[in-house]
Amino acid sequence: MPVSTDPNLLVGSSTVDDAAVYKLTDDIALVQTVDYFTPIVDDPYYFGAIAVANGLSDVYAMGARPLTALNIVGFPVGTLPLDTLTTILQGGADKAAEAGVSIVGGHTITDPEPKYGIAVTGIVHPDRVITNAGARPGDILILTKPLGIGIITTGIKRKLVSAEAVDRVIQVMSTLNKAAAEAMVAVGVKAATDVTGFGLLGHLWEILRASHASAKVWAGRVPVLEEAWSLARRGVVPGGTYANLSFLEGAVSWPEGTEEDTKLVLSDAQTSGGLLICVPKDKADELERRLQELHVPTVAKIGEIVGGPDEKITVAL
Ligand code: CO
Ligand code: CO
Ligand code: CO
Numbered sequence: 001m002p003v004s005t006d007p008n009l010l011v012g013s014s015t016v017d018d019a020a021v022y023k024l025t026d027d028i029a030l031v032q033t034v035d036y037f038t039p040i041v042d043d044p045y046y047f048g049a050i051a052v053a054n055g056l057s058d059v060y061a062m063g064a065r066p067l068t069a070l071n072i073v074g075f076p077v078g079t080l081p082l083d084t085l086t087t088i089l090q091g092g093a094d095k096a097a098e099a100g101v102s103i104v105g106g107h108t109i110t111d112p113e114p115k116y117g118i119a120v121t122g123i124v125h126p127d128r129v130i131t132n133a134g135a136r137p138g139d140i141l142i143l144t145k146p147l148g149i150g151i152i153t154t155g156i157k158r159k160l161v162s163a164e165a166v167d168r169v170i171q172v173m174s175t176l177n178k179a180a181a182e183a184m185v186a187v188g189v190k191a192a193t194d195v196t197g198f199g200l201l202g203h204l205w206e207i208l209r210a211s212h213a214s215a216k217v218w219a220g221r222v223p224v225l226e227e228a229w230s231l232a233r234r235g236v237v238p239g240g241t242y243a244n245l246s247f248l249e250g251a252v253s254w255p256e257g258t259e260e261d262t263k264l265v266l267s268d269a270q271t272s273g274g275l276l277i278c279v280p281k282d283k284a285d286e287l288e289r290r291l292q293e294l295h296v297p298t299v300a301k302i303g304e305i306v307g308g309p310d311e312k313i314t315v316a317l
Contacts, residue, residue, distance in 0.1 A: 011062070015132045015210040018058035018193055021124065029126040033058040036072045036117020040153050040271050041170055044084050048091025048116060049174040054196070054272035055118040056099055060181035061194040061275055063130030066122040069096055071106025074115035088116050099176055132210035134190030135278040139305040141215065142287060144180040145172055145274025145298050147200055147265050148228025150238040155231045165227040172225070173272040179294040180275045187279065187287045195273035199244040201266050201313055203276060204303075205251050208311045211278075216314050217266070217303035219258075224265050232261040240269035252313045266315070274298065278305055 001013050010029055011021035019033035035055045039047045052069070059066040071092065075085050085108075096103050096118075103118070152169045155161040161169075177194060184192060191211060193203045200222065204215055231237070244267040254263065279287045284301065291299045306314075 010126060010129060011131055016206050017132050018061040019064070021062065021129050023126045027125060029124050029129065031059050031062055031064040031122035031124050032120070034072070034117065034119040036115050037271070038113055038115055040173070041156065043170070044087040045091035046170050046174060048088040049095040050170070050272050051116045052092040052095040052118055053174050053176050055120050056101065057177045057194045057272060059120050059122040060177040061130070061192055062124060063128055063181065063185050063189070063192070064122040064124035066099060066101045066120050068102050068104045069118040069120045071103060072117050072119060073106060073108040074111030074113065075108060076112055076114065077110045080114065092116065092118070095174065099178055128185070130184065130189055130192045132191060132193055132207045135207050135211035135213055135305045136190070136280070137213055137305050137307040138281050139191070139278040140281055140284040140301055141217070141303040141305070142277045142279055142284070143195070143200070143222065143274055143298070143300050143302050144177065144277070144291065144296050145175065146223040146225045147268050147270065148225035149173060149271060149273060150241055150269040151228040151231050151236060151265070152225055153271065154238045155227070155236045158236060160231065160236055161227060165225070169225060175297070177275050180291060180296045183287060183290040183294050183296065184275065184277050184279070186290055187283050189277055189279050191278040193276050195270050195276050197240060197269045199241060199267040199269055200276065201248050201252055202244045204313060205248060205311065207278065208313070212309045212311070214306050214308045214310055214312045215303055216306055216316060219262055219266060219315050219317050221300055222266065222302045223298050223300045228265055228268070229261055232264045237264050238269050241267050244269060251311060252315060254315050255317050258315065258317065
């Protein structure tokens with residue numbers, strides 16, 4: 001992608017951040033992002049809700065406040081009943097309303113495969129943007145949703161997942177990262193991202209590249225959706241997860257004897273995953289307390305940022 005040289009562009013595409021940030025005045029910067037995808041669950045209402053939770057997440061990950069969103073829709077008109085589209089959009093609208101965001105328009109095209117997502121506009125103070133580049137040695141890594149979402153949704157497509165696990169993964173994916181973001185903004189954090197297509201290790205590595213640091217991850221402390229383990233052992237794993245694992249081969253050192261399922265879960269391509277927050281050590285307890293006060297259901301200290309410009313991840317079991 002061509003690189004912009006506009007001096008008001010505070011965060012562009014070069015640090016692969018979650019959203020672009022454009023300074024309007026000394027007090028306000030615009031935050032913009034877009035995300036859409038094909039159905040991830042069979043239920044159209046929850047497909048809509050998850051697409052919106054996922055789209056808003058990129059704004060929350062920047063420490064920003066989403067204001068408005070535009071629907072992006074592809075739909076096989078004439079093949080699927082229009083009621084299905086109405087239900088998808090209702091799920092999206094209800095999730096946006098929960099976030100206090102207005103969906104103010106959108107665009108639909110005829111498409112053989114349904115697609116839904118949003119383009120989001122938010123605001124942030126230009127001095128308080130939370131980016132991939134702000135991590136410093138000593139920061140503690142906190143994760144706010146369990147991993148294994150990609151593995152379980154792949155299992156759903158192959159009809160290998162229990163009804164309870166389907167409900168659980170829908171609940172996890174449709175949970176907004178709003179409360180988690182409010183907690184990190186209140187505490188004062190410089191670096192965070194949300195865990196999506198590149199998996200925990202892939203998104204962590206993006207932070208390390210932008211921040212010129214390395215990290216340790218304590219695999220045993222990473223929260224994981226229970227059924228993901230047995231599915232991973234049976235090879236029920238998204239193609240993107242295998243791609244993440246092989247892409248990161250030179251960047252991650254695994255302890256001897258690490259099982260393949262552990263490697264796959266830590267690399268799993270998520271949809272609407274949690275925030276990965278890099279919090280200064282002296283603020284970590286306060287952040288944990290605030291996340292719990294705001295009823296963020298998963299709060300796990302999973303590692304730390306360490307020195308060295310070599311952008312390496314060391315996994316400990
Ligand atoms: Co993101
Ligand atoms: Co995104
Ligand atoms: Co970010």
